[in-house]
Amino acid sequence: MDLQSFIQSGLLEAYALGQCTAEERALVERMVAEHAEARAELASIEKSLEGYASANAVPPPAWMKGRILEVIENEANTPAPPPPPAAPGARSGILPLRVFQLLALGFALLALLFFVRENNIVSEKTALENRITGLQQQINDCEQNKRRTDTLRQVVQLLRDRENTRAVALNPATGTGNAVYAYQNANRCQIAIDLATLPASGKGQYYQFWAIEDGKAPVSLGMVREQTASGWQLLPCLDNAITLAISVENNPEGNAQPTEVFRVGNIPAAGG
């Protein structure tokens, strides 16, 4: 832009009024620095505006000047505040130390979080395990009840089949005592023992159940439990057996031959 175009552009007026952008201001200042005519033009504009401002002047209160000078005097006599003291360990060591402290704090918080989380997990796991145990117990109870119910249902069915069922009173083989009652159903080939009639065995003694065919050696039908949930026990039968017996054994798994016959009874003949 040549000088005359610049002067005519209105930028000098805008500059004097404080209306220029940073870019325009830089241009004006460069032109004014380089050209005496532009400098004189700007000075003239500024003087005109200054004159206009002076024509609209309002006198400030008389005390104002003294107050301003007093404020400046006080500020001049106030020593500049010293720079803030450096913290101990400043410069070389402070940054790594702070970083280390922050890291340590971060790890501690993380560890705490993990600890709390782990604790919660352990608590939840324990609670779940307890709940599983409880549920398992309920399942066991249900299964036991089902077995008892099944046993009782079979016992009822066996007893109701009077035509094929024979009650067998197993009396003491020696001495006196109550009979133990068993019911054999030939059709089902099943024997139901009423455990309520069976006396408790001695310590280290176990009951074993036997069927004996005529002229043959006793055949073991299994061990007799003293108690069950249903109070009854079902055992298989021996088709041609004529006698049932309970022996006392010292082996919980039983023996091949009766050690001591405890109770014995003959199976009544059909129709008898």
Added chain:
Amino acid sequence: MQDQLINRLKQQDRAAIGELYDAYSGALFGVVLRIVQSRELAEQVLQDTFVKAWRNGASYDATKGRLFTWLLNIARNTAIDATRTAYFQHYRKTDSLDALAHQPGGESVNTDHLGVKEVVGRLDEKYRSLIDLVYFKGYTQEEVAEETGIPLGTVKTRIRYAIGELRKLFGENIAAVVILATAILSAA
């Protein structure tokens, strides 16, 4: 003469501030009053203006403009900042410019004997109002256009024309006399 004053200002000579005050406080106070519309707040702004001038005197560059223009920019910016404070909002409610006319000391410097009012009166109102908005109240030309509804290009043209008229009215000699008279009356 002014060069010496500028040098003393740059060296934070406190007496230089007193001389600046004598020369320019009236003109600056008139501008500030128009912006903040409150005598009490204008007094605070004027005080802040001269304190800032004293603190920042070293930054004044005479090649970039006249000393008065530099001071006016400080005063105008300080006044505009003050209008954005809650303090301003409070005083605006209790102290209007209309009321200022009836307060002691609220009158303009009496320069009638110099014929200044007559000179200023020769400037067409439509130009004077635009100059007043920009120069005294710190409006941008865009804000003037928005405020007056006059197209921005017209605003720029009129302002430039108005300054041209002022240059005729305030020829260098007249301006110097007005400034001197204002300074004398302000100091009185």
